[in-house]
Amino acid sequence: MSAQKPSIPQGTRDFGPAVVARRNYIFGVIRRTFEKFGYAPLETPTLENLSVLTGKYGEEGDQLLFKVLNSGNFLKKQKGEVVKDEVTPDDLQAGPRAVLPKIAEKGLRYDLTVPFARYVVMNRGTLTFPFKRYQIQPVWRADRPQRGRYREFYQCDADVVGTDSLLCEAEIVLMMCEVLNGIGLTDFTIKINHRRVLGAIYQALGGEGTEMDLFTAIDKLDKIGRDGVEKELAERGFSPDATDRLFALLGVEGSFEEKLERLLAGFVTAGVDADNATADGYKGLQDLRRVYEYLQEFGFAQFDHLDFDVTLARGLSYYTGCIFEIKINNVNMGSVSGGGRYDNLTGAFGLPGVSGVGFSFGVDRLYDCLEELNLFPAAVATTTRCLVANFDADAERAVLPVLRQLREAGVASELYPEPGKLARQFKYADAKGIPFVLLQGSEERAAGQFKLKTLSTGEERVLSLEQVLAELA
Template sequence: MAAIKPSLAKGTRDFSPVEMEKRNYIFNTLKTVFKKFGYSEIQTPSFENLSTLTGKYGDEGDKLIFKILNSGDYLSKASTALLEEKNSTKLIPQISEKALRYDLTVPFARYVVMHQNDIALPFKRFQIQPVWRADRPQRGRYREFYQCDVDVVGSDSLLNEAEFILIYHEALKALGLKDFTIKINNRKILTGIAEIIGKPELIVDMTVAIDKLDKIGLDGVNKELLERGFAQEDLDILKPIILLEGTNYNKLQALKTVLASSDNGLKGIQEIEEVFAYIKAFGANDSVLDTSVEVDITLARGLNYYTGCIFEVKTNEVAMGSIGGGGRYDDLTGMFGLKDLTGVGVSFGADRIYDVLEELNLYPVSNATNTKLLIVNFDKEIEKYTLPILGRLRQEEIAVELYPIAAKLKKQMSYADAKNIPFVLLVGEEEQQSGLLTLKNMESGDQIKVTIEDLIDKLK
């Protein structure tokens, strides 16, 4: 049989030790911040019942769910008529009962409903796990990728929204980013704008268009609004709202005037003001509002999903799309029969953050291997002599390796170089007799004689 040429499944990646070190640096930094704010980690299975996922992401989303064929002869119970009809949409429920998770949100909702008697509300959780989407792979978009979600359910307090801004600020600063913008808007403000124009039924069309302001400019937005059923007089009302400038305070004051006749709009403004008041009340975080937070009326992510404050985060140091986002939702668990459980959550785009840190050279100095010392293996007698040394060093929590076979010194040194092992221990007949071991610094090339105690002190 001819050898099969190895290849990766399209839209997936391998991660080297160096890359894993960088990814874990991001994940561990985020976890530290999440825990500091009282969030606990959960994990859910990589696959769910297909019925759990289907119908939660719309028709287009359902098409991107990776289905898992039933085990055994999965076609044996399939309808002959459907097989002949070759209608995969109708056939799938008969041959597939499971699917890889599409996101972390629906599994989280399922988790909350199933464990509602075991968890204390408000329930604050974070989750960092891979998800899968049968999307067309392209630069920055993969079929397998990680999501980093942090949510709280069972609390309508705007303290949660304020803390998510602080979580973003603290986490991104901890990762070394200096210049980023945490954008905030409110679904109720967008509803109010649609109301004062007199077209509340076109709120989705309006927000889809104005959300593209950065990409297509005002003329492009106006053209799209006209195509979506708005009149020129509607555009005249919208223009000064879309182009609001000034400080966050100035923007909110202007909106109060524009939306004076809309209770929804005024409620949205009030919610943002309350979020800002919470942040100011933290005292030491006054500068967060001045330097990092921006009221952006054109922000309209996930409008069919979010019901209150909406967030999006962008770095200003690298040309990159959003590196995070989220918002308030009022019925996360309703899809599984548990009604009226409000929540709010945000996510971090780990893959984009990875690329940003790479471009800005913000990762700590690489130490892709944890090994501090390689013990050279000359022969079986030396191997037997050095095994107790190996054991003693590991008892002292020092990462150490013994080269597994007797090999030429050059080969063993090349191994140490390849793994960035900083020290090599040379033990020969002289060392055995004197008890003084030869320690070589791989960076400087210097060699010194040490006792085992000296060695422990140096490596620690």
């Protein structure tokens, strides 16, 4: 076999020890928070049937699904001895759409929401509702790789289905704060809005254009500014008068409660219909007020991080109630978390009426924030706490029971596996980020003592075994 220079696919990454440790630190905070709030872990397979995935993410999403070739002779699907489906020259002529169904039945998980919906439908007979699950797993997208966009990346989702209680929305705010506080991020804003508030705003403009066009334009406000939005709305058939009214509503200022009051007044003035179910902005405002009250009743102390942002639209997704997004203010980075309430998680799988609310953290972005702000605790970076130096065969023999005792005391420790130059052994400890080196030369051995060196300071202390254990355990 000829030697080859190996590589990994574009848009994928190896995570070496230091990075894994840092990622696991973030995952750990997220997982503990989810569990503290009663969410239980779910894991679904990497491989899903394409029949489950296709059609759930729009036309573009279908293009971005990684498809897995059928095993065996993928050109001729067989059942027993009979060829059931064979790729023909005509199929080749017709193109990928004709060939694909014959050669690929499975794809890679694209997000965690569709597999969750599939799981709920497949297990509805045995699940107890409300069902609170979290899921921390990688997903794959055949996107064009670029800085910060990967083809394989992790999502961390928590959802509760089978209850309409706004307690869940309030607890999402609590969990968001707890995770961000837990990893040391302090300058953040949790934006909250409600799809029905946006619907009422659309109604307040007088029914011009379409609701979707309006939301799409609002969603871009951050990027293209008021001028850009005005231009886009004009192109979509909104009058200048409607656009003015829009910005009056989007521009409401004040505290959370003041914004609620002022929007309410604005809707009443504009004659927004309280009985229009699809655009019942009053219900939206009520929901937001209830979430706010829940937080007060919880004794929530971080209202300065919570922003009722009327311009938050969360793209074209399937949300129908409260929507959320987190922005880290002191880093130039898109949102690190988002979510909202939806009415119809499982409709595509034949189970209507399953509503719920959920949110998701983007771990890669959180990682980049912590790195940029230098917020990873030093202790996260290493696994081994103590390297036992290896002088020679006799010294090695003498320290083996010590190594055992260190490990029995729960201290991650290793003996340099070969006798040899101390410089090399210290270099090893340095490279691995090991904070302590334990040495027992012949002199110390004769005295039944050890030298413990702290690498960060260079300090060396002569200690008994008991003292070493007390120091490191």
